Amino acid sequence: MELINPFKPTAGMTPPVLMGRESVLEDFSDGLLEGPGAPGRLMRITGPRGSGKTVLLTELGEMALAKGWRVVNVVSDEDMCDSIVRQLRAPLRMKGVKVGVTLPVIAAELDAGLLSEDATFRELFERAVRKLTDSGAGLLITLDEAQNADRDAMGTIASCVQLMIRERQNVALVFAGITTGVLDLLNSKSLTFLRRAKSEELANIPINEVSRALKATIERSGLSIGDNALSAMAAATEGYAYLTQLVGYSVWRTARRHADVSLQINEDDVERGIAAARKEYGSAVLDTALADLTLPAVEYLFAMCEDAGASATGKVAERMGRSTADANSYRRILIARQIIESTATGYVAFSLPYMREHLIANRGRIFARYGL
Ligand SMILES: Nc1ncnc2c1ncn2[C@@H]1O[C@H](COP(=O)(O)OP(=O)(O)OP(=O)(O)O)[C@@H](O)[C@H]1O
Ligand SMILES: [Mg+2]
Incomplete structure (x- = not known):
């Protein structure tokens, strides 16, 4: 078996095992099932840099796609309304759609051609949501880096979503961002509706769960690890999402060097891997945060x-x-x-x-x- 490092210490990259997110996934999945107005359909995800917000948005998007929903992802550094419109007008891309895509979704494709170019955001949005709902599907908007979102655009999107919920249409909105910035955003007068969003704060992942996931990932990759080495490795991550991948990656890479002799990750590999991970983390994350x-x-x-x-x-x-x-x-x-x-x-x-x-x-x- 070819040995390939399975860990993903890169912003926004989905890890091999998604740790510690079971309850959020469940809340969202319940929300999709429960119908219009369910709490899980309006969610805010907050946490510090590297806590796994973007990855979680991707995962929720996949869940919605699997239920046949249309998913539109926007980031606050673009014109959000414009981006939503462009994505709704674009033909449905099948790429990335994994499971259970049903025909009605494709039939529900927004025939934007019938709407004039200058149709307002509201018209387009409502039309898309109603069409998707009529065909048994729905629309999920995910919004990343919400702490930097333009208040006016956010207000427009929020009010369209609110109106559609009142009409009992299938729509969901999940926004993610740095905790303090998102709380500031919610203090804007025009965004009171968003304060009702179910709050999911990404706290540290329990170490025993990190440990289980690291072990499973390592074993699937073709290496193995003993208990002491594993617990040292898990502890060094502090349950911080980014470090689970960075520590995993560096330890794995250290052990890979002796794979011709032994496929077992030993305590020395762990020690050296953690030191390398800390160094990388110190310069890539901590020093960057302290600059200027x-x-x-x-x-x-x-x-x-x-x-x-x-x-x-x-x-x-x-x-x-x-x-x-x-x-x-x-x-x-x-x-x-x-x-x-x-x-x-x-x-x-x-x-x-x-x-x-x-x-x-x-x-x-x-x-x-x-x-x-
Ligand atoms: N639930 C998780 N389990 C394991 N690793 C995770 C999890 N969530 C994220 N990661 C890993 O953590 C790193 C950071 O994830 P992500 O980019 O989603 O964080 P973020 O909160 O969006 O950070 P930022 O605020 O900088 O945008 C990535 O390497 C990713 O693979
Ligand atoms: Mg992110």
Whole structure:
């Protein structure tokens, strides 16, 4: 059997085993079955960078496709309404459609030709949804990077979806984004409808589940692993989706080198693989997150490092020798940059695993950037 690294440490790439998402998938699948107005048909997915939001949107899209629904994926950096219209007007692509595509869906193809070019977004959207519903299918819109979404476009889409739900048509909307940014978005006055969306916050994946998935993935790829090596590997991921793939990838690659002698991943492979994964993670993710911060923002982060868990914002200000108001302005910047998050009123914590360790280990190098 040819040995091919099965792990996918790349943004947006579906992992070999989707870990820890059973309940979200179930909520959504129930939503599809339950009919118009079901809570699972309006969902918001939030979590920090690399927690698996995009991958989850893809998975929900596949579920909808399998039920014969039409799926339209949009990202906030394009003109969202325009993108939806273009996708609805395009002929249904069969590529990527895996299971159970039924004939009515194809028959329900939006005959956009009958609608004039200047038909409004609302007209096109409603027409598509009604046609799909009439044929026993429905329309799912997935919207990624929602924290950057244009408020007006979001409002237009939300109001069309709301209207269609009221008409008992088959429509679903799932939007995903960084937690704080999405909460900000929902505070816009015109978007109150979206606050009803079922919230799925992508918390860390339980380590025993990571462990099971790593083992299954490794064994399917033709290698094997003992219990101690496996538990060290799983623990190093901290249950953070991106690290499950990066650690998996690096450990697998280390073990691959001795595949002619042994197909078993040993503890030494794990140790070296984890070290390589941490290094890559440090430069690709953590350093990138820290780039172009002002000196006081960096000082804020180092002031947080003194706490093992969440930090009290008052304490941080004190350590920095600044007023609370002054420190709060840096806190806001750091939250907006998704480096830290508020865990309770007056408390903050790092959003990404190993940030504290990274800061401490690279203190000299980081301050050197500011001539210190
Ligand atoms: N449920 C999961 N189980 C295992 N690995 C996962 C899971 N979800 C995502 N991953 C892996 O984590 C990495 C990041 O996933 P993804 O790009 O979906 O994150 P994201 O939350 O969209 O990040 P960003 O905020 O940067 O867009 C990818 O390598 C992906 O394969
Ligand atoms: Mg993403």
